[in-house]
Amino acid sequence: MFLAIFCFFEQFLLAQTARIKGVILDEFNNPIENVTVTVGENGTETNKNGFYSLEVPANKEITIVFSHVSFKSATIITTLKKNEDFEFYPVLNTRVTQIGPVTVTGNSKKRIEGVTNIDPVVIRTIPGANAGIENVLKTLPGVYNNNELSTSYGVRGGNYDENLVYVNEIEVYRPFLIRSGQQEGLSFTNTNMVENVDFSAGGFQAKYGDKLSSVLDITYRNPKQFGASLEASLMGGSLTFDGVSKNQKWSNITGIRYRDNSLLVNSKETETNFRPSFADIQTLVSFNASTKWSWSFLGNISQNKYNYEPLTRQTNFGTIDDPIALVVAYEGQEKDKYLTLFGALKSVYQYNANNKLKFITSTYHTQEQEHYDILAQYRLGEVDSNIGSETFGDVVFSRGIGSQLSHARNDLDALIFNAEVKGFHELNEKTQIEWGIKYTKEDIRDRIVEWEVIDSAGFSLPAPVLDYQNDQPYNPYVGPLAPYQNVRATNYTTINRFSGYAQWNYKGSFGTHKYWLNAGVRGHQWQVSGKNIVGGESQFTFSPRVQFAVKPDWKKDMLFRISGGVYNQPPFYRELRDYDGVVQPNVKAQKSFHFVLSNDYSFKMWTRPFKLVSEAYYKKITDVNTYTINNVRIRYRANNEAEAYAYGFDARLNGEFVPGTESWFSFGYLKTEENQNDRGYISRPTDQRLKFGLLFQDYMPNIPNFKVYINLVYNTGLPGGSPSYADPYDFQLRLKDYRRADVGFSYVFKDASIQSNKKWLSPFKELSLGLEIFNMFNNQNSITNTWVRDVYTKSQYGIPNFLTTRVFNVKLMARL
Template identity: 80%
Template sequence: MSVRLKNIIFLLFLALTFSTFAQKARVKGVILDEFNNAVENVNVNVGDKGTVSDKNGFYIIEIEANKRITIVFSHLSLKKTSINLSLKPNEDFELNPVMNSKVEEFGEVTVFGNSKKRIEGVTTIDPVIIRKIPGANAGIENIIKTLPGFNSNNELSTSYAVRGGNYDENLVYVNEIEVYRPFLIRSGQQEGLSFTNTDMVYNVDASAGGFQAKYGDKLASVLDITYRNPKQFGASIEASLLGGSLTVEGVSKNQKWSNITGVRYRDNSLLVNSQETETNFRPTFFDAQTLLNYNASTKWNFSFLGNISQNRYNYQPLTRQTNFGTIDEPIALLVFYEGQEKDKYLTFFGAGKAVYQYNERNKLKFLLSGYHTQEQEYYDILAQYRLGEVDANIGSETFGDVVFSRGIGSQLNHARNDLDALIVNAEMKGFHEINDKSQIEWGAKFTLEDIRDRIVEWEVVDSTGFSLPNPDLNYQNDQPYNPYVGPLAPYQNIRATNFTKINRFSGYAQWNFRGTLGTHEYWLNAGVRAHQWQVTAVGRPDGVSQITFSPRAQFAIKPDWNRDMMFRISGGLYHQPPFYRELRDEEGVVQTNVKAQESFHLVLSNDYSFKMWSRPFKLVSEAYYKNITDVNTYTIDNVRIRYRANNNATAYAYGFDARLNGEFVPGTESWFSFGYLKTEENQDGRGFIARPTDQRLKFGILFQDYMPNIPNLKLYLNLVYNTGLPGGAPSYVEDSYAYQMRLNDYRRADVGFSYVFKDESIKSTKSWLKPFNEFSLGFEIFNLFNNQNAITNTWVRDVYTKSQYGIPNYMTTRVFNIKLIARL
């Protein structure tokens, strides 16, 4: 069949589709409760025709045109609502009803309706909270770090670890499309901007484990983000000392077209200049994103998500002095730098999505996406240091200076790293509602990864005039007492060129069922994922074709009790077929036959909703266990992960998480979270040691408040406490058993004060505020208590005692920021 004939048939099909529905109209919208939360599983009926709202509260229903009809909205736990309408043929009408709670009293306890996200164990975060809570790297990642199970010790990075996993073990979706992070990032201050534009976000769901088969092949967590479909014209501007953003959205007159576009710029110099290393820092982080939607008919919807991101990181360190040791024996590291670092990341991302709703119970989705990144990491930095004793005499003219040197040396670091990666995904999904109690979901996906990578890194270390050899050569350098006869070699030297292609086929099928056991309600989800892949690399043996199967299940039950409680058990097998970073060994060479890491998950949960002080609260607690095999061990330097690519270990993780959230202050949501984790690995049967992400204890607080006498003045607090990670060893160490040192505890509090001139709850009669729906001016304090948090150690030698000192590399100190927010 020729291409022209195919196009004619397609156009005839569209014409037939439009003519068939010429005398129809469509009503769509989002159903909200009185707390402005989306409500799912609302029955929307017009006569004998009906539909059900989805997890985002969205519904769409077809009605007869030129006829007065009644739409009825009903829900098990909300009051029934009905609205009369009369629409023109082929008209799209937006209707966003608000349904009030239908409360059933049992003594002092109030029972509210259940939601799908509650059943699945998914945490939903309000986008308004994301925008308002302060943080050095504000956004979604800033908020989820306060949730139980999510950990991070780096305020400059968007990376996070979940329940013993590392930064590469987390899935991130935007509008059901998987997104990626840059490959060559080694330091949090290089990242600049997260992919997700907070001002465009409609909904955020986070799961820390035990997630369903429909989510992809990672071991740790899922972050499922949905961007907003505009309902009317709007614009928002945000500006601060760290940069700014502009977002514009709108819809066409016939409601068929809608678009939201955001542009962001960020400059981290305010934060980096607060660190101990004095620098000439000239960064520029910029991106632009757009989401375009087209409602072609009552059955077809098309959308396009596009992103262009450019990060330029120019870094020229000057000097650094770090004081450590004890009061009786203060020691300092004084460093003078020469050289600079120039990094550049240019990323293009585009994704198309088509949704075919061929009736109320059946839906198909077609997704096509492409990700292209060009990255370079170039630096030549010479660090000349003095390690010595500090003058602690307060009356001395040299107080605080290094007066006696214990060690003198230098370190020269060089890199010329380039990477070009292209990732293409084609996917098809189906959703079929068999009846009111049972649904089936399935999907199939093809992925092509084409990555070209060159690594050239070396480091030369000089200590008091003597070049130190590579520690892996096992030659002893006992100069000046004995001559050195070993080879001259850099302290570290990595050189590799990789041209790698990976073809992947993956798919899933799962079944959802809702039923009753006597008077108790229960929900069941069962599914399986499959993943096949093969790696080819120029100059390396072709990898074998590998395949994994991952059965998963969830069971939740809500007893018919006076207390609103739900119990849930979930788990199964989770596989992580290696991504490109996981294929590279410590020498930078791609290993084509790296196996998928396999983890057995078991999660036990309790969800308790209750009222306290006549306001809603929820306590969620989870206990979990993971048994992991074929572990691809690694070391972490700042945020850069270096894999061994040999699947030579087993591991386990277990712990307990809890979060209490609710209206501690009327009209605002706050929460307190706690987490306990223990994770260890056993390499080659040598015994269990702590994994690099063994974060034993975690406390997080997100708190909102306002002054009763001045309701315009708001307060936002973001507080995190994490115990120290086992990250104190030198990054070049291959034998993790030789170093099991831990960094100090991570303690950080960010606070923001905002004066709201106008928003939904605060009205204003001032003429200059009339164009605005919201206008506020804020003042933020990052690292309120000025805690010294370290991300890694710098290791230097004492020439006299031949000892090595681990000098902490501290993160940001206390920083002040001003922020303006305006929304039309």
């Protein structure tokens, strides 16, 4: 131990290096991306903000060269002292003869790993009812989101709880009690602070955590100069500020957001009095202590308020020959609140060019309240479809009447602490080793008081799980009076976790062909304890994973990739809680054997770059923790009673369909089924068979300031779920297909490609004004069914809960 510490500080003291950094600008004072900065054999490139940073030898004369295909090169000669931070801001002049853009498809690390990279500019500009990263994700193959009010998404047959999300390598969490998309509000990620977005739909490496489906890896930017941005629309707005100290050691980016979903929810069928509001503030503070040490703090405060007072609802369904409607009159209200506090401290120590250590700690605290008392009195009947009738569209014959009283007093307080150490070591130009150790403590206090009373045709329906005889109206009911649903539990739960990983990266060749190999393993140990929890056992999972990629030496730029392994998902708190709200401490980790075969083909069409990525995958899942989905609330059975499988094919073609803009088309096929207690296979709640996605950008050649953005998704229908206490094997009907098109029109006054000599535009780097049309074709999409029970006809009706209709929005975007 002492020897390791001695060697650590010895390398620190003997290092004779300095650092040069700065921002490279053009004649118009705009930052230049992809400028190559070289000193001898070492080099780097500028990022989108024109920033570069390069470690160079100290106490010797060096020559620094700045080069770019579209600009004249610049060279300086200097001598720097040990550990000196030298700032240099060169201005490159445009070449007399311009060279067209060069696209390097090469062998980038992300391409080898099978990671999809999403441009933050696309994320900010593409329209959507819930604009942001998740809005763009749903256009990718294998990703589904059938609720525009929600930022939740599923990947390749997995549910919303099976996705990892990282911001600056720090895992982030969603609220626990969210029950419908209307309550969610803002995604954690502030898109105006984002620098890089990577997404993997499966087969990811061991360095990522223990989930079954996907990884979303987001990096916030470190500002290199002062700036500000503003977004404002009819649904809210955001302000973002960038700040940098004079010596470039300190930087800060802070974003403030506010959102009001009234415009969307008031377009639904239910007449309501409410204004759901959501606000948050995020900040990233970075400090470069030296050429080797850097520190950063990421903080977030978020508050969601949801005050809901429904009035009336009429849902028309059935067929043209037999139109049916559900008419509901409401009394009561719902008051929900979610307060989230998040803070993370990260330190990076790069003690030489080939070795790096990272230290990360984070704390997540959420206080959530879900309180409601809502009485719904309904009529279910036939609709007058005679156009000339005075009662056209009204219910003229009632098949059933009844009422439903729902009550909840649900409160949750959760505190999650993480501490982690990561290491990266480059042994030589071919071999790298990465490792990490993490400790997590989850302390959750949860009270559930939730019941539902149903009255149909004057008869109160008791809970079907009770053992009683009921042949009303022929004989009086003498059994116990009990709510149809009744969940009452108080849980004080503590979960301690230790996890770690190690992986080996190697690149080699056989003949003129190149290949890359990644092999790794994860381990995860956890134990559940707490008040009134007895017998929580210590459990452990082991997850080996491997990736192999090969690039043949062919004329066509192709890369083949195969990946697979064992992916375990140790249960989070929600997965431990059964239908009665009681924590089951010995729920096992769900286990998936995942196999992915991929092809990545880069080519040129119309002299412009394109890429076609296709993947076939298979998952065999054991110890499945089955669940039901009500809107976006997942309720688990917590018994590991099933096995499942998922297989499918995904393809995505992206490139410059219009010169200078990126667009893509995606297709996905999926089949996923589960077998509960050897009763046979039935569709899982996430069985989304076919998926088509289109993200398209265009502009008018004669009016380049005018741009058009299209976000189109078509998904075949999901299983429609089943009533409470019902057997899912008896309810395998599907919802209608999900069809949605969001379109945005934007007039760009100024941006990186469109300059202006107008004096009033001089303070702005970007300025645009746009019109957005959500659900342009006004499709009636549904997310779940409301199940209405009628005693008289002894029938249950699945009434679709329709989502938002066509909505118009105006949006202003500005950057200084």
